[in-house]
Amino acid sequence: MHRRSLLGALAALPLLPTLPAHAASKVHVYKNPSCGCCTAWVDHLKAAGFAVDVTEIDDTAAVRKRLGMPDRLAGCHTGIVEGYALEGHVPAADVKRLLALKPQAVGLAVPGMPVGSPGMEYGDRKDPYKVILVDRKGRETVFASYPA
Numbered sequence: 001m002h003r004r005s006l007l008g009a010l011a012a013l014p015l016l017p018t019l020p021a022h023a024a025s026k027v028h029v030y031k032n033p034s035c036g037c038c039t040a041w042v043d044h045l046k047a048a049g050f051a052v053d054v055t056e057i058d059d060t061a062a063v064r065k066r067l068g069m070p071d072r073l074a075g076c077h078t079g080i081v082e083g084y085a086l087e088g089h090v091p092a093a094d095v096k097r098l099l100a101l102k103p104q105a106v107g108l109a110v111p112g113m114p115v116g117s118p119g120m121e122y123g124d125r126k127d128p129y130k131v132i133l134v135d136r137k138g139r140e141t142v143f144a145s146y147p148a
């Protein structure tokens with residue numbers, strides 16, 4: 001009796017996907033057509049296993065505004081993944097951690113264009129930078145720190 005109901009319960013379970021949820025996550029990137037470091041960041045995401053769609057627009061400010069990403073944290077491009085905003089040269093490892101943690105948040109930002117961030121490689125030079133998590137009230141916390 002107990003055994004039969006257990007088997008019934010198991011059969012009723014949906015098939016569990018064998019891949020991690022973020023494995024096939026698609027990032028939609030909005031960038032200016034003349035932005036080369038934006039394309040380098042797209043390549044960085046693809047190399048990390050993300051599918052990427054690119055929309056070329058003159059100014060990404062409207063996308064930031066729509067997503068709730070503050071202008072003070074602006075980078076050179078804006079991505080969207082699973083409802084989160086990705087502003088600027090955010091490392092793919094931090095995007096994966098974001099998708100694993102699924103915080104209540106607007107998304108992640110790397111303001112400006114720090115040299116040494118993914119897509120902003122310039123020889124051996126590495127400027128220190130932080131990845132900022134922005135919550136739905138626009139508050140910032142440090143999500144990751146990269147030293148020089």
Ligand SMILES: [Cu+2]
Pocket residue numbers: 037038076077089113119120
């Ligand atoms: Cu850039």
